[in-house]
Every structure is written in structure tokens, then in C-alpha cells.
Amino acid sequence: MVSDIDSNAPDEHATQPAVGDPGSAGHNEAILEARDVTVAFGSNVVLDRLDLTVYRGEILGFVGASGTGKSVLMRSILRLLPKQSGTIRMLGQDYDTIKEAERVRLDMKLGVLFQHGALFSALTVKENIQVPMREYLDLPQSLMDELAAVKIDMVGLDPSAGNKYPSELSGGMIKRAALARALALDPDLVFLDEPTSGLDPIGAAEFDELIVQLRDTLGLTVYMVTHDLDSLFSVCDRIAVLGQKKVLITGTITDMLEFGDPWVQSYFQGKRARMIDHQPSQRPDSA
């Protein structure tokens, strides 16, 4: 049966932790809670009373067929698109009801990597990373330079990349630079929109490793929209599937493999998926 409820939500009616519940690994603080979220463009209802919970410290992979509304949901969560109804709480706060100063503080806890990097082409990598610092902080240039150098190192770029313009970078370097900018303000929660798209398999695997490493060292929570089966199988603690305008299921790869929905079955058990080792990652802190 298709469930439109986030099976891992900390539901007051639930008595048993669901399979794949990160709570069982200690990550039981909801960092993002979407409840009854509806988003429509005129008569085109894209998301209909959707529920989703993301827990602190997890890497959540978000999948769904093309056009189901993955980007719409991410943009609604980030307040780039209005929702018709429902609530979205992040770090325990509801953007719709908090005061402006708290809203700014909350914004600073979020980092975003858009699909194509979305770096400012007229700025160097270092200057791109400093954009959020300039927007939200009042720091001397020397300190911003030091911080940008730290972020560049953190994402595995050579220090020389700092003075390069986006047009001088490879696709993989652009993704890393964009990730460095997303990390500029030391966020708690980062949103990655198809971070490995356009990368060759080696570059994609390296980027996946970087995401896990950053989660492990910085305690980040990662919300990752992806079509990349390798990423889903190797780095995601849980996966959420969008379909029929709702989250159909959230859970581990094992949960996906056992779920009866035809699209989920063909996605996770199709020819391409079968070429990947079906064993979920065995990191000690994965859910």
C-alpha cells in the first residue's frame, strides 16, 4: 500500500521506530519537518498535503520521477516559492511565524548548492565564497580571506582555485566551489540539488565521499535531490520518494527494495540499479 506519511516521522501515535529510523542510531532530532504542504501553480497542484521529516546528522536522498516536484519542494522549503498551505519547520522554527531577526539567523544555518553550481561568473571562487559572508556578517577582508581559504581546503580544491573564475574551472571543481560557498557560514543543514549530475563516475564518487566526510566531520545534515543511483546506494542514510504529489515512502535502501510501488520497484530494482551492490553502506553512524 502506498503511504503518503513519512514513515519515520516522530509521530506521537507511533509506538515502534520504523525500519530505517535514524532514531535508532541516535539521530532523532527533526531538523526539518514539512507537514501538510501544498504547492500549486494555478490549477496545477504539484504537492498535495505532503509530509517529510529530515533528522539531524543524516544524509537524505530525495528522488522521484522527472516533473514530480522535487525542485518545487526544495524551493518551497527555501522560501523561493510560496506554498498554498501547510507548515515547514526548520531547526524547530517556523519561517512563517518567526521574527525577522530570527529568520536571518535561520537563513544562516542553511546552505544551498544549486544544480549547476550557480556561481557568479564575474567573481572569483574566493569572492563567490565570500558573498554570503558579506551578506550576513561584518568581517574584515583579511578574516574573510582566511575563511574562504579554509572552505576551499575543506572541499578538496587546490588553494590556487581561490583566484580563478568559474569559467576557468572543470565541472567537478565548480561543484566543489559551489559547495564551499554553501558551507561559507557553517550551516547545520545543506541542500544539494543533483550534486553529481554532469560529473564523470570517478568525479561523482569523489564528490559523494566528500559529502560523507563533511557530514562526519562537521555534523552536517544533508538533503540531496539526486537521480544518481550510486549516491543513493552508497552515501544516503535514508531515501525519500516523491510521487503522486506526496512523499510515498522514506526509509533505507532495504525499505526501497521491499516497497511495492511500481515506480519505486523499477527505479531501485531496474537494470541500472541491479548493477550496483545492494548492500547498504555500513558506516558505523549510518542509520
Ligand SMILES: Nc1ncnc2c1ncn2[C@@H]1O[C@H](COP(=O)(O)OP(=O)(O)OP(=O)(O)O)[C@@H](O)[C@H]1O
Ligand atoms: N515556476 C513555475 N511555474 C509553473 N509551474 C512550475 C514552476 N516550477 C515548476 N513548475 C511545475 O511543477 C512541476 C514539478 O516541477 P519540478 O521542476 O519540481 O520537477 P522535478 O521533480 O524537480 O523534475 P526534474 O527531476 O526533471 O528536475 C512541473 O509540472 C513543472 O512544470
